[in-house]
Amino acid sequence: MNEENDWRYAFFLGCVAPNRYPMIESSIRAVFEHLGAELLEIEGASCCPAPGVFRAFHIPSWLVIAARNIALAEEMGVSPITGCNGCYGTLRDAWFEMEHEPELKAMVNEHLAKIGKTYKGNLEPKHVVQALYLDMGIDFLKDHIKHKFKDLKVAVHYGCHILKPSDKRPWDGEYENPTFLDELVEITGAKSIDYTDKFMCCGAGGAVRTAVKEVSADFSREKLTNIREAGADIIIDVCPFCHLQLDLGQMEANGYYGDMIGEPFKIPVIYLTQLLGLSFGIDPNKLGLIKNHELSGVPPFISIEPFLDIVKERLI
């Protein structure tokens, strides 16, 4: 731990990153370690549980499970942190609601008492982006930049739960036209380009991906069409579930809507800390950017080779 700060967090992994995109987890760990922030392991964490699925069926169950996950972090005395918008949505909404409604907290603790746990609620759940942008700050991050991109056009995808509901998020009024993610991307020298419907959903959320894959692929088709029209080299996101949809979703959109799309999509999708890590001078292997070519059918589904070519040529 850095002596000058108190950047210690309990790392809540969620489901999608460990199961599908271990490179996301790996890059978050590498970047946080590089910046002198400590990520503690949560023993026995469960599903967050997913806001679109669990909460839609039974709010008290959703709340109790979420509170248990936060309580595990509380036992370590630090804020839970996640790199997933969905987990962030659940943990933060649950925390906020229990902060404002003592009856809910009492109900939750009644259930948690059965397994010998207590939810206190004094620690705010955070997103990786929140730690980078609000706790550490842009100026601090800029000091760590070793390499800068020359001419890299990035389509930034915020995702939904990181921004909304606005009253439960920490972005101080920046909800309808936020810039924090663009600012983080641009410290690497990359250009965050504007594209139509930038704040549109990736297509996965709200259980749409699970329930009606064609509809979810149609969302992605529209989003990806706009991104391609704007001339983006890569997509940067901050959520493993969005990442899955924008990565695997390209293949699905190509399949369902090939005749509408024309040339199939093949836009590399990169997680924020992978991009930042490169700029900080972290080994690309630690950032999960180097893949064994023999591993087919393993993510990422869309080759990131074009991005790595850019890195070789334009990361100075």
Place this chain on the structure above:
Amino acid sequence: MTEIENEIKVTGKEEPKIGVYVCHCGINIAGVVDVFALKDYALELPNVVLAREYKFMCSDNGQQMIKDDIEAGLINRVVVAACSPRMHEPTFRLACKEAGLNQFLFEQANIREHATWVNMRDPEGAYEIAKDHIRMAVAKARKLLPLQVQKVKVEPSCLIIGGGIAGMNAALDLSNEGYKVYLVERTPTIGGHMAQLDKTFPTMDCSACIITPRMVDVARAKNVEILTYSEVIEVSGYVGNFEATIMKKPHYVDQEKCTACGACVEKCPITCGNEFDLGMGIRKAIYIPFPQAVPGEYTIDMDKCIQCGICAKEDVCEPGAIIYDDKPEYINVKVGTIIVATGWDLYDPTELGQYGYGRFPNVIDGLQMERLLSSFGPVLGKPVRPSDLKAPHSIAFLQCVGSRNFRDGGNQYCSRVCCMYATKQARQYKEKHPEAEIYIFYMDIRAFGKGYEEFYESAAENFGINYVRGRIAEVREGKDNNIIIRAEDTLLQKPIELEVEMFVLSCGLEPRADADKVSSLLSVQRSGDGFFMEAHPKLRPVDTLTEGIFIAGVAQGPKDIPDTVAQAKGAASSAAALMALGEVEIEPYYSVVIEQLCSGCRSCQSLCPFGAIEFDEFKKIAIVNPALCKGCGTCVSACPSGAMVQNHFANFQLNSIITWALKE
């Protein structure tokens, strides 16, 4: 003095005979607690000689009950257990006075706000609280002493802050009644926002044609002194005798010498955005805001001026009126009354990022649209869109921008003018371009004024303006800087996407950004929405809780021009009524010094927030000026020797209340 001589002599030494009157207040009190039981309870208290209950104590009959009992010599102290003294304390005091009892031998127990309203679901609890209040009021009444009302002279002059349509109308009325008026306006011209408007709804008469002659009337009015480009920086004193310090900002042009020839403007090399046209038109660094400005005084904007010296050259300014080192001037005025008519700011829609204001050139606000439509605006009344200066073929308006927003930071109130101004602007544009497609996106159309509903109906029926009920979710920019709107038509229950060439945000009205400064300058309170608060929402709409200070126009809350003028005339009338009396009564709640106890330490003098305490150098004691004392009691608690006594709230009176509050 005769009033006092006629009073029943009460010195405080005779046995108090207290009458307690319990009011039903319709069902407000009687619907929650047993008023008959309360009456019986009061009778058990010491010195209470009679107790009665009645449906409405404030009615004529109720007051008559009190008077009859006083006149029959049954009682010499009165307690009414009813509502808040805010409203009816003066009513009951007057009743006492009319019956010959000193009005300060009255005490009111507030068992409505404090007991039955807040505890209407807990009648037993409410009853106990009501008993407490009655017991305490009786305890106070037992110790009350007669007091004499102080009268002070009222200065027959008025300070009006704000030279918009409200301030101007109030100034004219007061001037016509013979009162001296100081009309202070912070910009270089009077006229306010109304001078920026093109036409007014629903009559479509030209705003400039109404207001510019009015501005000239104000300039000509013999009792009005216009102080433009000036700000009130300090106010002291009290009702009837306010003293205000006004800063006249430097014009850098000697108004005595200036002939308003305008040669300097021609030669000035600095061009910048004109505030009057909201930055869409241009002006020079030396300027008058618009040709009809009153007074037609030239001003140099020192933030823009580079002091090149061209305007000061002899062949440019022949009279030599330019003074680059002009300094502010401070003047002091004594006034009896003050009218606050500071107006409003337009809501800044930049923070609503989804509407693209400030990002897309063809998104403008309602006041900018007004200037575009104005025959003396930047495009001489032929509106064009900012991106290519062409007349748009399609325009969408969005209502309730910054109004009726219950999310964090939003203004929750309705701004009351936007529905009509958007309708008016849409009609004006249609008159010029009948082929244009106009859409107005609304939540509800509020057409409540005289002729408004007809105006709105006609806009839809005869002018073919499309009203779409639904909020716009977001907009983006399409080809040619067109605006693509995404919304839901909630009547058809269909999402719609629409491309228009210009997008107008019907922004609401907000309190002035510096309303808090004015508020503390004048001790005038603000309501939750940030506008200045009236003394009573129904019965005292132009008064403030600070006596002698009145409010008018949008400074009090959003309103249209007719309502603003009506309120301005109301404020002028109330101010005049106060000044016409020539003198005003001051509550005798001031502090008095017990000379024998005062050690002359002067602690009180340094603490008094109103400067009401002087020091008698001969006797070496403090003296309170009753007219300046507001009865805050600071000196009483500070006095180390207990020499300060505050009338009506003396220690022995308060101790009596506390003692009885703790008894059961």
